[in-house]
Amino acid sequence: MRKKRIYRKNREADMIYGRVDLGRFINYVMKDGKKSTAEKVVYGALDKIKEITKGDPIAVFEKAMENASPLLEVASKRVGGANYQVPREVRPERQFVLAVRWILIAARGKKGKPMAQKLADELLAASKNEGAAIKKKQDTHRMAEANRAFAHFAR
DSSP: OOOOOOOOOOOOOOTTTOOHHHHHHHHHHOOTTOHHHHHHHHHHHHHHHHHHHSSOHHHHHHHHHHHHOOSEEEEEEEETTEEEEEEEEOOHHHHHHHHHHHHHHHHHHOOSSOHHHHHHHHHHHHHTTOSHHHHHHHHHHHHHHHTGGGGGGOO
């Protein structure tokens, strides 16, 4: 059987910074097709980061994505009637998706502040290697480490 062909999408860069990864991040923030609202939230968060750090908000964004990206995860594999959690490396595309997902879940989970402020707080925390998204990454790594004995089941 032939290997499945991978189709690469041409991603749109964001309006202000001209970065593809930030454009993708905006698309993940977006709900119900309201892109302008998502852009306001993300750019508002970057402005707040700029006020707080007095530096480049894109550097903070990149560092947060790098810190929140997992290197290992577990995948369920059925061997001889038993399911094993087999550790495996995470592809770069999936690393980005998981990092974005965990940061957004952590930001949306907070209460009592505007979304731009919550997102800015979570990005700052992730860039300093703390916060809920980093905790989720560490839990994932801990799970993969605990199941290292089943690594020989990986294909």
